[in-house]
Amino acid sequence: MSKLIRTSTIALSLDYLLKGQLFFLKQQYKVLAVSGSDMHLEAVATREQVQTIDIEMQRSISPLKDLKSLWQLYWLFKKEKPLIVHSITPKAGLLTMLAGYFAGVPIRMHTFTGLIFPTKTGFLQQLLIGMERVLCYCATNIYPEGQGVRNDLIRYKITSKNLQVLANGNVNGIDTSFFNPGNFTDQQNQELKNRLEIQATDFVFIFIGRLVGDKGINELVAAFKKMQSQKANVENLEPNVLPNNDNAKIKSQNSKLLLVGPLETELDPLDKNTLQEIEENPNIISVGFQKDIRPYLAISDCLAFPSYREGFPNVVLQAGAMGLPSIVSNINGCNEIIIEGENGTVIPVKNTAAVSDAMVKMIEDTDWRTQLQQNARPMIVSRYEQHLVWEAILAEYQRLENQIPMPKIKE
Known part of the structure; x- marks a missing residue:
């Protein structure tokens, strides 16, 4: 041999x-x-x-x-x-x-x-x-x-x-029998949500990977903060004076940002403002490194992955196999796995506004999101089993x- x-x-x-x-x-x-x-x-x-x-x-x-x-x-x-x-x-x-x-x-x-x-x-x-x-x-x-x-x-x-x-x-x-949302019951999902204090009405964005600058965490956290600020501004207005701005018309539905991965402080540390926002924002949940990421994908609605560079990111495959649409940067690998408007959306690199706009659309445009969700798993199974x-x-x-x-x- x-x-x-x-x-x-x-x-x-x-x-x-x-x-x-x-x-x-x-x-x-x-x-x-x-x-x-x-x-x-x-x-x-x-x-x-x-x-x-x-x-x-x-x-x-x-x-x-x-x-x-x-x-x-x-x-x-x-x-x-x-x-x-x-x-x-x-x-x-x-x-x-x-x-x-x-x-x-x-x-x-x-x-x-x-x-x-x-x-x-x-x-x-x-x-x-x-x-x-x-x-x-x-x-x-x-x-x-x-x-x-x-x-x-x-x-x-x-x-x-x-x-x-x-x-x-x-x-x-990817092992699509292992990464399968059917492996998790509603009860298991609800127990994890309860533990993380995620409500039934919350829309959950998830990021999985090292919490470093090159993964786009600074932009992701800033975009999430911006989206929340827009939502707060809209809710404080009278119903008959809502601005004519699609980005501002965010429903009262709450959103959470779930960060799954280790915080690395040596090679590519996050900005101080980002670290402070992660620490102080109650809607950002950081759970650190997890040996099994599937339970966290099972309770999420969309992968947000604004990385600067990748080869062929496994997390985008894993999220898709779990039935999640993805927001990804227009970089190697990501733009091969995600086809615009079919199983996710592809946005410019290092662009906080683009991340925020994509997150808003993912929440607001339910027909579009439903189409992405329906395509997500079949497109991974057929190409990357x-x-x-x-x-x-x-x-x-x-x-x-x-x-x-x-x-x-x-x-």
Whole structure:
């Protein structure tokens, strides 16, 4: 049985982004999962039933630690002699492809799950572009997670190698039997709403992800505050003097903003005003990191996801599978999953007014919202069911394996 090594910078990515995939591949390959050791790597070993190896990799640029990780990967590959190494996430990609190149691994694959450099400028952007070019030079095969990522790799001239998007995109697809609103009863939903003090008449917007600037949290919180201010202004007017402004005609229906994800204060902290609003606004509910996000999706009405950059965001797939329409930024991945007016709406990046207007419309235009809700789950099931992605990845492994020339037999 041929050997396959999968790597990621942090074990969280193996645990969540590749959930179930390694066990599936284990039926055809001897699979090793490599990342820094923590509870997530332990979860991978238990759930996927694969061997795990502890090699710590830094997310940020750290020359000495990066060299140590590169050396450890090189000797691992020399020892294990894998047929395939396949990396996800930026730093693991660079180190794995370099180590695989020098160790002579026959098939060296990297999947770009997102690009950092398009949002950077100056020297840092040029440095990141250079690192990506080295990665691609050392890889034998490159796989953008979606068409948007592919277009950026071409536009910035990162590589001239063939860029193939597997299946319809995404690194793992989605288990639509797991992400299914039918898994939750009305009683379960009501119990969670009671615990979070969400009323039956509340319209619930949900965000899922890290609470950092790049995810658009500053704009989202400001937009929610703006929407509430408009609503308050309208309710204080006499009925016969309502302004002729669609954005101001907000019904008395209350709204909540549910934030599901960890607050990160190191790499990309939120503005002080945003943090204060989250803390003081009783209609903003922040529940932190949740291992199972489905119960929170089940009690929500719409995903609000104004991120600055993504590869192919799982949360938009997950929300759609749970029957939620989405408000997303016009960025890679999001604008491939969400089709304007069919299963959500696509808005400009870094635009507080656009976020607010979309939230108002989602509440006010019930016919439009109902149409989006009806389309949300079927559009995800038909394009991104998990086994479609897994089978495409396995088929690609087998295709590449069959292309390796057989060693000549000496007479």
